[in-house]
Amino acid sequence: MQKVRFKVKGKRSVELIASDNENLLEAARRAGVMIDSPCSGNATCGKCKVKIVAGKVKTTKSRHISDEEAAAGIVLSCNSTIIEDIEVEVPDLASSFVNEMQITDLSKNENKNISYVRKKMIKRGMTNASRLRSEVIQLPEPNIEDSLADEDRLKLYFRHELGYQDISMSLNLIRKLPDAFRFNNFKIEVVYLKRREVAEILDVKPANAEKTVLYGMALDIGTTSVSACLVDMNTNEIVTKISMGNAQVKYGADVINRMVYSEKPGGLENLRHAIVDETINNLIEKMVSALGIFPEDIYEVCAAGNTTMNHLLLGINPNYLRREPFIPAINDIPEMKCSEVGIKINPEGKIYLAPSVASYVGGDITAGVFAVPVWMREEFTMLVDLGTNGEIVFGNKDFLMTCACSAGPAFEGGEISCGTRAVPGAIEAVIINEGDLRPFYNTIGCVSPIGICGSGIIDLICEMKRTGIINGKGRMDRDLNNPRIRFDEYGIGQYFLYCKELDNGSRDVYITEIDIDSFIKAKGAVFSAIYTLMESLDMSIDVLENVYVAGGIGTNLVIENAIALGMLPDIPVEKYYYIGNSSMQGCYLALTLTEGKDQIREISKNMTYMELSIHPTYMDEFIAACFIPHTNMDLFPSLKN
Known part of the structure:
Protein backbone atom coordinates (compact mmCIF):
# COMPACT_ATOMS: atom_id res chain seq x y z
CA MET A 1 0.00 0.00 0.00
CA GLN A 2 1.27 3.45 -0.93
CA LYS A 3 0.48 6.92 0.38
CA VAL A 4 -0.52 9.40 -2.34
CA ARG A 5 -0.93 13.12 -1.83
CA PHE A 6 -2.62 15.12 -4.60
CA LYS A 7 -1.99 18.87 -4.59
CA VAL A 8 -4.46 20.71 -6.83
CA LYS A 9 -2.42 23.74 -7.86
CA GLY A 10 -3.42 26.79 -5.83
CA LYS A 11 -6.47 25.04 -4.33
CA ARG A 12 -6.30 22.06 -1.95
CA SER A 13 -4.58 18.84 -1.00
CA VAL A 14 -6.11 15.34 -0.86
CA GLU A 15 -4.47 12.21 0.53
CA LEU A 16 -5.38 8.54 0.10
CA ILE A 17 -3.89 5.09 0.38
CA ALA A 18 -3.38 3.41 -2.99
CA SER A 19 -2.73 -0.23 -3.71
CA ASP A 20 0.53 -1.34 -5.34
CA ASN A 21 0.59 -0.60 -9.08
CA GLU A 22 -2.76 1.22 -8.95
CA ASN A 23 -3.33 3.44 -11.97
CA LEU A 24 -2.66 7.08 -11.05
CA LEU A 25 -5.70 8.45 -12.92
CA GLU A 26 -8.00 5.91 -11.24
CA ALA A 27 -6.55 6.83 -7.84
CA ALA A 28 -7.26 10.51 -8.53
CA ARG A 29 -10.86 9.70 -9.49
CA ARG A 30 -11.24 7.69 -6.29
CA ALA A 31 -9.94 10.67 -4.33
CA GLY A 32 -12.39 13.04 -6.03
CA VAL A 33 -9.55 14.94 -7.74
CA MET A 34 -10.47 16.23 -11.19
CA ILE A 35 -7.91 15.46 -13.90
CA ASP A 36 -8.80 16.33 -17.48
CA SER A 37 -9.08 13.02 -19.36
CA PRO A 38 -11.15 13.38 -22.57
CA CYS A 39 -10.09 9.92 -23.82
CA SER A 40 -10.94 8.37 -20.42
CA GLY A 41 -7.49 6.96 -19.84
CA ASN A 42 -6.66 5.53 -23.27
CA ALA A 43 -3.44 7.59 -23.52
CA THR A 44 -4.54 9.16 -26.81
CA CYS A 45 -5.43 12.75 -25.88
CA GLY A 46 -2.43 13.74 -23.76
CA LYS A 47 -4.52 15.98 -21.50
CA CYS A 48 -4.09 14.17 -18.16
CA LYS A 49 -0.63 15.54 -17.42
CA VAL A 50 0.43 15.83 -13.77
CA LYS A 51 3.74 16.55 -12.07
CA ILE A 52 5.37 14.10 -9.65
CA VAL A 53 7.03 16.36 -7.08
CA ALA A 54 8.09 13.63 -4.62
CA GLY A 55 8.56 9.90 -5.10
CA LYS A 56 8.38 7.94 -8.35
CA VAL A 57 5.77 6.27 -10.56
CA LYS A 58 6.13 3.62 -13.22
CA THR A 59 5.23 5.30 -16.48
CA THR A 60 5.23 4.48 -20.18
CA LYS A 61 6.92 6.87 -22.62
CA SER A 62 4.41 8.86 -24.68
CA ARG A 63 4.63 11.25 -27.61
CA HIS A 64 2.51 13.61 -25.52
CA ILE A 65 5.37 14.10 -23.02
CA SER A 66 8.48 15.92 -24.26
CA ASP A 67 11.93 15.12 -22.93
CA GLU A 68 11.93 18.46 -21.08
CA GLU A 69 8.58 17.65 -19.45
CA ALA A 70 9.73 14.16 -18.49
CA ALA A 71 12.86 15.64 -16.89
CA ALA A 72 10.63 17.99 -14.89
CA GLY A 73 8.61 15.05 -13.50
CA ILE A 74 5.57 15.45 -15.75
CA VAL A 75 3.74 12.24 -16.68
CA LEU A 76 0.44 11.15 -18.15
CA SER A 77 -1.60 9.98 -15.18
CA CYS A 78 -3.48 7.42 -17.29
CA ASN A 79 -0.36 5.40 -18.17
CA SER A 80 1.41 5.75 -14.84
CA THR A 81 1.14 3.35 -11.90
CA ILE A 82 1.92 3.94 -8.23
CA ILE A 83 4.92 2.03 -6.90
CA GLU A 84 5.84 4.08 -3.81
CA ASP A 85 4.69 7.03 -1.70
CA ILE A 86 4.27 10.06 -3.96
CA GLU A 87 3.19 13.67 -4.03
CA VAL A 88 1.41 14.77 -7.21
CA GLU A 89 0.81 18.31 -8.42
CA VAL A 90 -2.41 18.56 -10.46
CA PRO A 91 -3.14 21.59 -12.69
CA ASP A 92 -6.44 23.26 -11.88
CA LEU A 93 -7.68 23.46 -15.48
CA ALA A 94 -10.08 20.50 -15.22
CA SER A 95 -11.63 21.43 -11.87
CA SER A 96 -11.96 25.04 -13.02
CA PHE A 97 -13.79 23.85 -16.12
CA VAL A 98 -16.32 21.95 -14.03
CA ASN A 99 -16.62 24.16 -10.97
CA GLU A 100 -16.42 27.64 -12.48
CA MET A 101 -20.03 28.79 -12.60
CA GLN A 102 -21.01 31.15 -15.40
CA ILE A 103 -24.03 33.26 -14.46
CA THR A 104 -25.16 35.02 -17.62
CA ASP A 105 -28.15 36.37 -19.46
CA LEU A 106 -29.58 34.63 -22.48
CA SER A 107 -27.80 35.74 -25.64
CA LYS A 108 -29.45 38.16 -28.04
CA ASN A 109 -30.07 35.32 -30.50
CA GLU A 110 -31.63 33.10 -27.82
CA ASN A 111 -33.96 35.83 -26.57
CA LYS A 112 -34.96 36.74 -30.11
CA ASN A 113 -35.77 33.14 -31.01
CA ILE A 114 -37.76 32.50 -27.81
CA SER A 115 -39.85 35.65 -28.32
CA TYR A 116 -40.53 34.83 -31.99
CA VAL A 117 -41.45 31.18 -31.39
CA ARG A 118 -43.57 31.91 -28.32
CA LYS A 119 -45.75 34.39 -30.23
CA LYS A 120 -46.11 31.91 -33.09
CA MET A 121 -47.16 29.08 -30.76
CA ILE A 122 -49.70 31.21 -28.90
CA LYS A 123 -51.13 32.28 -32.25
CA ARG A 124 -51.55 28.58 -33.06
CA GLY A 125 -53.66 28.14 -29.92
CA MET A 126 -51.20 27.15 -27.19
CA THR A 127 -52.03 28.42 -23.70
CA ASN A 128 -49.71 31.18 -22.48
CA ALA A 129 -49.46 29.76 -18.96
CA SER A 130 -47.65 26.95 -17.19
CA ARG A 131 -49.29 23.91 -15.61
CA LEU A 132 -48.00 25.06 -12.22
CA ARG A 133 -50.65 26.94 -10.23
CA SER A 134 -51.09 28.39 -6.77
CA GLU A 135 -54.35 29.17 -4.95
CA VAL A 136 -54.97 30.86 -1.61
CA ILE A 137 -58.01 29.12 -0.14
CA GLN A 138 -60.22 29.79 2.86
CA LEU A 139 -61.72 26.46 3.80
CA PRO A 140 -64.77 26.25 6.10
CA GLU A 141 -63.66 25.19 9.57
CA PRO A 142 -64.99 21.85 10.80
CA ASN A 143 -67.56 21.52 13.58
CA ILE A 144 -69.86 18.85 15.03
CA GLU A 145 -72.18 19.08 12.01
CA ASP A 146 -69.33 19.35 9.49
CA SER A 147 -66.92 16.54 10.30
CA LEU A 148 -65.20 16.04 6.94
CA ALA A 149 -61.62 14.83 7.13
CA ASP A 150 -58.98 17.38 6.17
CA GLU A 151 -58.16 15.60 2.92
CA ASP A 152 -61.85 15.33 1.92
CA ARG A 153 -62.39 19.01 2.78
CA LEU A 154 -59.59 20.08 0.44
CA LYS A 155 -60.71 17.79 -2.38
CA LEU A 156 -64.30 18.98 -2.06
CA TYR A 157 -63.18 22.58 -2.49
CA PHE A 158 -61.17 21.69 -5.60
CA ARG A 159 -64.14 19.88 -7.13
CA HIS A 160 -66.87 22.39 -6.34
CA GLU A 161 -65.02 25.70 -6.47
CA LEU A 162 -62.25 25.07 -9.02
CA GLY A 163 -63.95 22.45 -11.21
CA TYR A 164 -61.45 19.58 -11.02
CA GLN A 165 -62.79 16.05 -11.41
CA ASP A 166 -59.91 14.34 -9.66
CA ILE A 167 -57.36 15.45 -7.07
CA SER A 168 -54.21 13.57 -6.13
CA MET A 169 -51.69 14.05 -3.35
CA SER A 170 -48.95 12.00 -1.74
CA LEU A 171 -48.78 10.55 1.76
CA ASN A 172 -46.08 13.10 2.65
CA LEU A 173 -48.49 15.92 1.81
CA ILE A 174 -51.35 14.36 3.77
CA ARG A 175 -49.04 14.34 6.79
CA LYS A 176 -48.73 18.13 6.46
CA LEU A 177 -52.47 18.84 6.33
CA PRO A 178 -53.47 18.92 10.05
CA ASP A 179 -50.91 21.54 11.12
CA ALA A 180 -51.04 23.55 7.89
CA PHE A 181 -54.87 23.85 8.07
CA ARG A 182 -54.99 24.95 11.69
CA PHE A 183 -52.04 27.36 11.74
CA ASN A 184 -54.11 30.16 10.18
CA ASN A 185 -57.69 28.99 10.81
CA PHE A 186 -57.97 26.90 7.64
CA LYS A 187 -56.64 29.63 5.34
CA ILE A 188 -54.07 27.84 3.20
CA GLU A 189 -52.04 28.16 0.05
CA VAL A 190 -52.05 25.17 -2.30
CA VAL A 191 -49.47 24.62 -5.07
CA TYR A 192 -50.56 22.15 -7.72
CA LEU A 193 -50.10 20.98 -11.29
CA LYS A 194 -53.09 21.37 -13.61
CA ARG A 195 -53.42 18.26 -15.77
CA ARG A 196 -56.61 18.95 -17.73
CA GLU A 197 -59.34 17.88 -15.27
CA VAL A 198 -56.87 16.60 -12.67
CA ALA A 199 -55.14 18.65 -9.97
CA GLU A 200 -51.93 17.09 -8.67
CA ILE A 201 -51.18 18.81 -5.38
CA LEU A 202 -47.49 19.50 -4.72
CA ASP A 203 -47.58 21.61 -1.57
CA VAL A 204 -49.97 22.77 1.14
CA LYS A 205 -48.96 25.47 3.63
CA PRO A 206 -50.52 28.18 5.81
CA ALA A 207 -51.37 31.25 3.75
CA ASN A 208 -49.18 34.31 4.21
CA ALA A 209 -49.88 37.92 3.30
CA GLU A 210 -48.30 37.39 -0.14
CA LYS A 211 -48.62 34.45 -2.51
CA THR A 212 -45.56 32.26 -2.89
CA VAL A 213 -43.36 32.92 -5.89
CA LEU A 214 -43.25 29.61 -7.74
CA TYR A 215 -40.10 28.67 -9.63
CA GLY A 216 -39.42 26.21 -12.41
CA MET A 217 -36.13 25.24 -13.98
CA ALA A 218 -35.23 24.61 -17.62
CA LEU A 219 -32.21 22.32 -17.78
CA ASP A 220 -29.99 21.31 -20.69
CA ILE A 221 -27.88 18.27 -19.76
CA GLY A 222 -25.06 18.34 -22.28
CA THR A 223 -22.20 15.86 -22.56
CA THR A 224 -19.66 18.66 -22.05
CA SER A 225 -21.63 21.41 -20.30
CA VAL A 226 -24.84 21.69 -18.29
CA SER A 227 -26.93 24.87 -18.44
CA ALA A 228 -29.97 25.90 -16.44
CA CYS A 229 -32.28 28.85 -16.21
CA LEU A 230 -34.58 29.58 -13.28
CA VAL A 231 -38.03 30.84 -14.22
CA ASP A 232 -40.55 32.82 -12.16
CA MET A 233 -43.60 30.73 -13.05
CA ASN A 234 -46.01 33.52 -12.10
CA THR A 235 -44.59 35.89 -14.73
CA ASN A 236 -42.64 33.48 -17.04
CA GLU A 237 -39.59 35.70 -16.50
CA ILE A 238 -36.14 34.08 -16.60
CA VAL A 239 -34.59 35.33 -13.37
CA THR A 240 -31.12 33.81 -13.82
CA LYS A 241 -29.17 31.55 -16.15
CA ILE A 242 -26.16 29.52 -15.08
CA SER A 243 -23.85 26.93 -16.63
CA MET A 244 -20.92 24.75 -15.68
CA GLY A 245 -18.97 21.80 -17.01
CA ASN A 246 -20.51 18.34 -16.73
CA ALA A 247 -18.57 16.67 -13.90
CA GLN A 248 -18.67 13.41 -15.88
CA VAL A 249 -15.84 14.77 -18.07
CA LYS A 250 -13.35 13.16 -15.68
CA TYR A 251 -14.62 9.81 -16.97
CA GLY A 252 -14.27 10.76 -20.65
CA ALA A 253 -15.11 13.61 -23.00
CA ASP A 254 -17.65 11.70 -25.09
CA VAL A 255 -20.54 9.33 -24.49
CA ILE A 256 -18.69 6.24 -25.79
CA ASN A 257 -15.89 6.59 -23.24
CA ARG A 258 -18.47 7.09 -20.49
CA MET A 259 -20.39 4.01 -21.57
CA VAL A 260 -17.16 2.01 -21.39
CA TYR A 261 -16.42 3.43 -17.93
CA SER A 262 -19.94 2.56 -16.73
CA GLU A 263 -19.07 -1.14 -17.12
CA LYS A 264 -16.32 -0.89 -14.49
CA PRO A 265 -17.22 -1.79 -10.88
CA GLY A 266 -19.10 1.18 -9.44
CA GLY A 267 -18.77 3.04 -12.75
CA LEU A 268 -22.48 3.60 -13.40
CA GLU A 269 -23.07 4.95 -9.89
CA ASN A 270 -20.01 7.22 -10.18
CA LEU A 271 -21.37 8.66 -13.43
CA ARG A 272 -24.84 9.15 -11.93
CA HIS A 273 -23.36 10.86 -8.86
CA ALA A 274 -21.25 13.14 -11.09
CA ILE A 275 -24.23 14.46 -13.06
CA VAL A 276 -26.80 14.61 -10.23
CA ASP A 277 -24.84 15.67 -7.16
CA GLU A 278 -21.67 17.26 -8.51
CA THR A 279 -23.37 19.10 -11.37
CA ILE A 280 -27.15 19.60 -11.24
CA ASN A 281 -27.51 19.96 -7.46
CA ASN A 282 -24.44 22.18 -7.46
CA LEU A 283 -26.11 24.43 -10.06
CA ILE A 284 -29.32 24.57 -8.04
CA GLU A 285 -27.45 25.44 -4.84
CA LYS A 286 -25.62 28.31 -6.53
CA MET A 287 -28.78 29.72 -8.14
CA VAL A 288 -30.97 29.69 -5.04
CA SER A 289 -28.14 31.09 -2.93
CA ALA A 290 -27.65 33.99 -5.37
CA LEU A 291 -31.38 34.78 -5.35
CA GLY A 292 -31.94 34.33 -1.60
CA ILE A 293 -34.57 31.62 -2.05
CA PHE A 294 -34.75 27.92 -1.10
CA PRO A 295 -34.56 24.76 -3.23
CA GLU A 296 -38.07 23.96 -1.94
CA ASP A 297 -39.35 27.00 -3.90
CA ILE A 298 -38.62 25.14 -7.16
CA TYR A 299 -41.53 22.87 -8.06
CA GLU A 300 -40.90 21.79 -11.63
CA VAL A 301 -37.93 20.89 -13.84
CA CYS A 302 -38.09 20.49 -17.60
CA ALA A 303 -34.87 18.84 -18.76
CA ALA A 304 -33.37 17.64 -22.01
CA GLY A 305 -30.28 15.58 -22.68
CA ASN A 306 -29.04 13.10 -25.22
CA THR A 307 -30.11 9.48 -24.83
CA THR A 308 -26.91 8.47 -23.01
CA MET A 309 -27.19 11.39 -20.57
CA ASN A 310 -30.78 10.36 -19.78
CA HIS A 311 -29.66 6.81 -19.04
CA LEU A 312 -26.78 7.95 -16.83
CA LEU A 313 -28.98 10.48 -15.00
CA LEU A 314 -31.41 7.70 -14.10
CA GLY A 315 -28.75 5.08 -13.37
CA ILE A 316 -29.79 2.89 -16.32
CA ASN A 317 -27.17 0.70 -18.04
CA PRO A 318 -26.33 2.59 -21.29
CA ASN A 319 -24.07 0.02 -22.91
CA TYR A 320 -26.55 -1.43 -25.39
CA LEU A 321 -26.77 2.02 -26.98
CA ARG A 322 -23.31 1.49 -28.51
CA ARG A 323 -23.83 -2.09 -29.63
CA GLU A 324 -25.67 -3.00 -32.80
CA PRO A 325 -28.67 -2.76 -33.13
CA PHE A 326 -28.21 0.29 -30.79
CA ILE A 327 -31.32 -0.06 -28.61
CA PRO A 328 -32.09 2.29 -25.68
CA ALA A 329 -33.65 0.96 -22.49
CA ILE A 330 -36.25 3.74 -22.71
CA ASN A 331 -37.02 6.71 -24.96
CA ASP A 332 -40.18 8.25 -23.50
CA ILE A 333 -39.45 8.61 -19.80
CA PRO A 334 -42.52 9.16 -17.60
CA GLU A 335 -42.65 12.32 -15.52
CA MET A 336 -41.46 11.57 -12.00
CA LYS A 337 -40.58 13.18 -8.72
CA CYS A 338 -37.18 14.85 -8.66
CA SER A 339 -36.56 13.09 -5.35
CA GLU A 340 -36.61 9.74 -7.22
CA VAL A 341 -33.68 10.97 -9.31
CA GLY A 342 -31.90 12.70 -6.42
CA ILE A 343 -32.37 16.27 -7.68
CA LYS A 344 -32.80 18.54 -4.68
CA ILE A 345 -35.80 20.82 -5.20
CA ASN A 346 -39.20 20.68 -3.47
CA PRO A 347 -39.71 17.07 -2.28
CA GLU A 348 -42.91 16.80 -4.35
CA GLY A 349 -41.41 18.65 -7.35
CA LYS A 350 -41.58 17.00 -10.77
CA ILE A 351 -39.04 16.43 -13.51
CA TYR A 352 -40.01 16.08 -17.15
CA LEU A 353 -37.33 14.66 -19.46
CA ALA A 354 -37.84 15.40 -23.15
CA PRO A 355 -38.22 12.04 -24.94
CA SER A 356 -35.50 10.62 -27.17
CA VAL A 357 -35.97 9.26 -30.68
CA ALA A 358 -33.10 6.78 -30.90
CA SER A 359 -29.77 5.87 -29.32
CA TYR A 360 -28.02 8.96 -30.72
CA VAL A 361 -30.89 11.41 -31.16
CA GLY A 362 -32.06 12.43 -27.71
CA GLY A 363 -34.38 14.75 -25.88
CA ASP A 364 -32.05 17.69 -26.46
CA ILE A 365 -32.93 17.41 -30.16
CA THR A 366 -36.70 16.95 -29.70
CA ALA A 367 -36.69 19.99 -27.39
CA GLY A 368 -34.58 21.86 -29.97
CA VAL A 369 -36.99 21.03 -32.80
CA PHE A 370 -39.81 22.36 -30.62
CA ALA A 371 -37.89 25.64 -30.20
CA VAL A 372 -36.89 26.16 -33.84
CA PRO A 373 -39.70 25.10 -34.75
CA VAL A 374 -39.23 22.80 -37.75
CA TRP A 375 -42.51 21.00 -36.94
CA MET A 376 -44.81 23.90 -37.82
CA ARG A 377 -43.09 25.36 -40.89
CA GLU A 378 -44.26 25.10 -44.50
CA GLU A 379 -40.76 25.54 -45.98
CA PHE A 380 -37.97 22.95 -45.79
CA THR A 381 -35.96 23.64 -42.63
CA MET A 382 -32.92 22.07 -41.01
CA LEU A 383 -31.61 22.08 -37.44
CA VAL A 384 -27.89 21.34 -37.05
CA ASP A 385 -26.86 20.84 -33.42
CA LEU A 386 -23.09 21.00 -33.06
CA GLY A 387 -22.03 19.30 -29.86
CA THR A 388 -20.08 16.19 -28.91
CA ASN A 389 -22.45 14.45 -31.29
CA GLY A 390 -23.66 16.27 -34.38
CA GLU A 391 -27.41 15.83 -34.80
CA ILE A 392 -29.32 16.81 -37.92
CA VAL A 393 -33.09 17.25 -38.31
CA PHE A 394 -34.63 18.04 -41.69
CA GLY A 395 -38.26 18.52 -42.68
CA ASN A 396 -41.31 20.71 -42.24
CA LYS A 397 -44.86 20.39 -40.86
CA ASP A 398 -45.41 17.25 -42.96
CA PHE A 399 -42.38 15.14 -42.02
CA LEU A 400 -39.23 15.11 -39.88
CA MET A 401 -36.08 13.09 -40.70
CA THR A 402 -33.14 12.89 -38.33
CA CYS A 403 -29.68 11.36 -38.02
CA ALA A 404 -26.61 11.71 -35.81
CA CYS A 405 -22.88 11.60 -36.41
CA SER A 406 -20.02 11.17 -33.98
CA ALA A 407 -18.32 14.56 -34.25
CA GLY A 408 -16.39 14.25 -31.00
CA PRO A 409 -15.95 17.16 -28.60
CA PHE A 519 -11.44 19.10 -36.43
CA ILE A 520 -11.44 18.09 -40.11
CA LYS A 521 -12.88 14.71 -39.12
CA ALA A 522 -15.53 16.43 -36.97
CA LYS A 523 -16.58 18.84 -39.71
CA GLY A 524 -16.45 16.02 -42.26
CA ALA A 525 -18.80 13.95 -40.10
CA VAL A 526 -21.30 16.82 -39.94
CA PHE A 527 -21.29 17.67 -43.65
CA SER A 528 -21.43 14.03 -44.75
CA ALA A 529 -24.38 13.46 -42.38
CA ILE A 530 -26.24 16.41 -43.90
CA TYR A 531 -25.45 15.30 -47.45
CA THR A 532 -26.36 11.64 -46.83
CA LEU A 533 -29.65 12.56 -45.16
CA MET A 534 -30.67 14.79 -48.07
CA GLU A 535 -29.49 12.27 -50.66
CA SER A 536 -31.52 9.50 -49.02
CA LEU A 537 -34.63 11.61 -49.64
CA ASP A 538 -33.53 12.32 -53.22
CA MET A 539 -33.40 16.02 -52.39
CA SER A 540 -30.82 18.61 -53.30
CA ILE A 541 -29.15 20.90 -50.76
CA ASP A 542 -30.71 23.78 -52.72
CA VAL A 543 -34.20 23.06 -51.30
CA LEU A 544 -33.14 24.33 -47.87
CA GLU A 545 -34.83 27.59 -46.96
CA ASN A 546 -33.79 27.84 -43.29
CA VAL A 547 -30.83 26.30 -41.46
CA TYR A 548 -30.71 26.76 -37.70
CA VAL A 549 -27.32 26.12 -36.10
CA ALA A 550 -27.36 25.32 -32.39
CA GLY A 551 -24.90 24.16 -29.75
CA GLY A 552 -22.11 25.39 -27.50
CA ILE A 553 -19.77 26.29 -30.33
CA GLY A 554 -19.76 30.00 -29.39
CA THR A 555 -21.96 32.98 -30.17
CA ASN A 556 -19.36 34.46 -32.53
CA LEU A 557 -19.77 31.69 -35.12
CA VAL A 558 -19.01 33.07 -38.61
CA ILE A 559 -21.17 31.08 -41.02
CA GLU A 560 -19.05 32.06 -44.03
CA ASN A 561 -16.01 30.44 -42.41
CA ALA A 562 -17.96 27.29 -41.52
CA ILE A 563 -18.96 27.03 -45.19
CA ALA A 564 -15.40 27.75 -46.36
CA LEU A 565 -14.14 24.82 -44.26
CA GLY A 566 -16.77 22.52 -45.77
CA MET A 567 -18.66 22.04 -42.53
CA LEU A 568 -21.99 23.50 -43.63
CA PRO A 569 -23.68 23.43 -47.07
CA ASP A 570 -22.80 26.15 -49.57
CA ILE A 571 -26.11 28.03 -49.63
CA PRO A 572 -26.70 31.79 -49.14
CA VAL A 573 -25.63 32.87 -45.64
CA GLU A 574 -28.90 34.76 -45.09
CA LYS A 575 -30.61 31.37 -44.82
CA TYR A 576 -28.55 30.53 -41.71
CA TYR A 577 -29.43 31.44 -38.12
CA TYR A 578 -27.27 30.75 -35.07
CA ILE A 579 -29.64 30.34 -32.12
CA GLY A 580 -27.38 29.05 -29.34
CA ASN A 581 -28.79 26.53 -26.89
CA SER A 582 -31.95 25.34 -28.65
CA SER A 583 -32.40 22.51 -26.13
CA MET A 584 -32.75 24.85 -23.15
CA GLN A 585 -34.98 27.19 -25.16
CA GLY A 586 -37.28 24.26 -25.87
CA CYS A 587 -37.34 23.35 -22.18
CA TYR A 588 -38.16 26.94 -21.20
CA LEU A 589 -41.03 27.07 -23.71
CA ALA A 590 -42.33 23.69 -22.49
CA LEU A 591 -42.29 24.99 -18.90
CA THR A 592 -44.28 28.11 -19.69
CA LEU A 593 -46.79 26.88 -22.30
CA THR A 594 -49.43 24.49 -20.97
CA GLU A 595 -49.33 22.17 -23.99
CA GLY A 596 -45.55 22.40 -24.49
CA LYS A 597 -44.53 19.06 -23.01
CA ASP A 598 -47.25 17.19 -24.91
CA GLN A 599 -46.07 18.83 -28.15
CA ILE A 600 -42.45 17.75 -27.59
CA ARG A 601 -43.69 14.21 -27.03
CA GLU A 602 -45.69 14.42 -30.28
CA ILE A 603 -42.59 15.68 -32.13
CA SER A 604 -40.55 12.70 -30.91
CA LYS A 605 -43.17 10.28 -32.20
CA ASN A 606 -43.20 11.93 -35.63
CA MET A 607 -39.44 11.89 -36.21
CA THR A 608 -37.98 9.19 -38.46
CA TYR A 609 -34.43 8.17 -37.56
CA MET A 610 -31.80 7.12 -40.09
CA GLU A 611 -28.83 5.12 -38.74
CA LEU A 612 -25.78 6.46 -40.59
CA SER A 613 -23.40 3.73 -39.43
CA ILE A 614 -25.16 1.15 -41.60
CA HIS A 615 -26.03 3.47 -44.50
CA PRO A 616 -24.19 2.13 -47.58
CA THR A 617 -22.80 5.49 -48.81
CA TYR A 618 -22.10 7.33 -45.56
CA MET A 619 -18.49 6.20 -45.06
CA ASP A 620 -17.58 7.15 -48.63
CA GLU A 621 -19.18 10.57 -48.12
CA PHE A 622 -17.33 11.00 -44.83
CA ILE A 623 -13.94 10.23 -46.40
CA ALA A 624 -14.69 12.66 -49.24
CA ALA A 625 -15.55 15.38 -46.72
CA CYS A 626 -12.28 15.00 -44.76
CA PHE A 627 -10.60 17.72 -46.78
CA ILE A 628 -10.83 21.53 -46.76
CA PRO A 629 -13.40 22.29 -48.03
CA HIS A 630 -14.22 18.99 -49.83
CA THR A 631 -12.81 16.69 -52.48
CA ASN A 632 -15.85 17.45 -54.67
CA MET A 633 -15.76 21.18 -55.33
CA ASP A 634 -19.06 21.00 -57.24
CA LEU A 635 -20.70 20.90 -53.81
CA PHE A 636 -19.12 24.27 -52.99
CA PRO A 637 -19.64 26.40 -56.12
CA SER A 638 -19.01 29.72 -54.35
CA LEU A 639 -15.52 28.51 -53.32
CA LYS A 640 -14.35 27.22 -56.68
CA ASN A 641 -12.37 30.36 -57.41
Missing part, protein backbone atom coordinates in the same frame (compact mmCIF):
# COMPACT_ATOMS: atom_id res chain seq x y z
CA ALA A 410 -13.88 19.36 -30.97
CA PHE A 411 -16.71 21.86 -31.54
CA GLU A 412 -16.74 22.61 -27.81
CA GLY A 413 -12.94 22.70 -27.50
CA GLY A 414 -12.56 19.11 -26.31
CA GLU A 415 -9.60 16.97 -27.44
CA ILE A 416 -7.96 20.12 -28.88
CA SER A 417 -4.55 20.85 -27.29
CA CYS A 418 -5.57 24.33 -26.08
CA GLY A 419 -9.32 23.92 -26.56
CA THR A 420 -11.86 25.20 -24.08
CA ARG A 421 -15.59 25.75 -23.99
CA ALA A 422 -17.07 29.22 -24.53
CA VAL A 423 -16.05 30.81 -21.21
CA PRO A 424 -14.26 34.08 -20.34
CA GLY A 425 -10.77 33.97 -21.78
CA ALA A 426 -11.70 31.68 -24.67
CA ILE A 427 -10.54 32.96 -28.06
CA GLU A 428 -13.78 33.19 -30.05
CA ALA A 429 -12.73 35.06 -33.22
CA VAL A 430 -9.46 35.08 -35.18
CA ILE A 431 -7.97 36.92 -38.16
CA ILE A 432 -4.41 36.22 -39.40
CA ASN A 433 -2.41 38.94 -41.14
CA GLU A 434 -1.35 37.63 -44.54
CA GLY A 435 2.08 39.28 -44.42
CA ASP A 436 3.73 38.27 -41.16
CA LEU A 437 1.11 35.62 -40.18
CA ARG A 438 0.46 37.47 -36.93
CA PRO A 439 -2.91 36.61 -35.36
CA PHE A 440 -5.48 39.10 -34.13
CA TYR A 441 -8.21 37.72 -31.91
CA ASN A 442 -11.07 38.46 -29.54
CA THR A 443 -11.56 36.64 -26.25
CA ILE A 444 -14.84 36.22 -24.42
CA GLY A 445 -14.92 38.83 -21.67
CA CYS A 446 -11.95 40.70 -23.22
CA VAL A 447 -9.48 39.02 -20.86
CA SER A 448 -6.16 37.20 -21.42
CA PRO A 449 -6.47 34.03 -23.52
CA ILE A 450 -6.85 30.69 -21.75
CA GLY A 451 -7.64 28.61 -24.85
CA ILE A 452 -9.74 28.43 -28.02
CA CYS A 453 -13.48 27.66 -28.16
CA GLY A 454 -15.39 26.22 -31.11
CA SER A 455 -16.06 29.42 -33.07
CA GLY A 456 -12.42 30.46 -32.60
CA ILE A 457 -11.18 27.09 -33.88
CA ILE A 458 -13.33 27.49 -37.02
CA ASP A 459 -11.99 31.00 -37.65
CA LEU A 460 -8.40 29.95 -36.95
CA ILE A 461 -8.34 26.95 -39.29
CA CYS A 462 -10.13 28.94 -41.99
CA GLU A 463 -7.56 31.73 -41.69
CA MET A 464 -4.66 29.25 -41.70
CA LYS A 465 -5.99 27.81 -44.95
CA ARG A 466 -6.56 31.29 -46.46
CA THR A 467 -3.03 32.48 -45.65
CA GLY A 468 -1.37 29.29 -46.84
CA ILE A 469 -0.19 28.05 -43.44
CA ILE A 470 -2.00 24.76 -44.06
CA ASN A 471 -3.15 22.90 -47.15
CA GLY A 472 -6.45 21.16 -47.79
CA LYS A 473 -5.33 18.15 -45.74
CA GLY A 474 -4.57 20.36 -42.74
CA ARG A 475 -0.78 19.97 -43.02
CA MET A 476 1.44 22.98 -42.33
CA ASP A 477 3.79 24.34 -44.99
CA ARG A 478 7.28 23.13 -44.01
CA ASP A 479 8.90 25.91 -46.08
CA LEU A 480 7.41 28.76 -44.08
CA ASN A 481 9.98 30.46 -41.87
CA ASN A 482 7.92 32.13 -39.17
CA PRO A 483 8.42 32.23 -35.38
CA ARG A 484 4.76 31.32 -34.79
CA ILE A 485 5.12 28.06 -36.73
CA ARG A 486 7.13 25.33 -35.04
CA PHE A 487 7.59 21.58 -35.31
CA ASP A 488 8.05 19.33 -32.29
CA GLU A 489 10.45 16.40 -31.93
CA TYR A 490 7.94 14.16 -33.73
CA GLY A 491 7.64 16.59 -36.65
CA ILE A 492 4.13 17.68 -35.69
CA GLY A 493 3.42 21.28 -36.71
CA GLN A 494 2.17 23.91 -34.24
CA TYR A 495 0.87 27.43 -34.80
CA PHE A 496 1.01 29.79 -31.80
CA LEU A 497 -1.73 32.39 -31.34
CA TYR A 498 -0.50 33.47 -27.92
CA CYS A 499 3.00 32.75 -26.78
CA LYS A 500 5.09 33.24 -23.66
CA GLU A 501 8.12 34.04 -25.79
CA LEU A 502 6.58 36.22 -28.54
CA ASP A 503 3.72 37.89 -26.66
CA ASN A 504 5.05 37.94 -23.11
CA GLY A 505 2.08 35.77 -22.27
CA SER A 506 1.31 33.81 -19.14
CA ARG A 507 0.80 30.60 -21.14
CA ASP A 508 1.05 29.25 -24.67
CA VAL A 509 -2.12 28.92 -26.74
CA TYR A 510 -1.58 27.01 -29.97
CA ILE A 511 -3.09 24.54 -32.41
CA THR A 512 -1.36 21.45 -33.80
CA GLU A 513 -1.72 19.43 -36.97
CA ILE A 514 -3.27 16.67 -34.84
CA ASP A 515 -5.88 19.16 -33.56
CA ILE A 516 -6.62 20.28 -37.12
CA ASP A 517 -6.97 16.65 -38.22
CA SER A 518 -9.46 16.06 -35.37
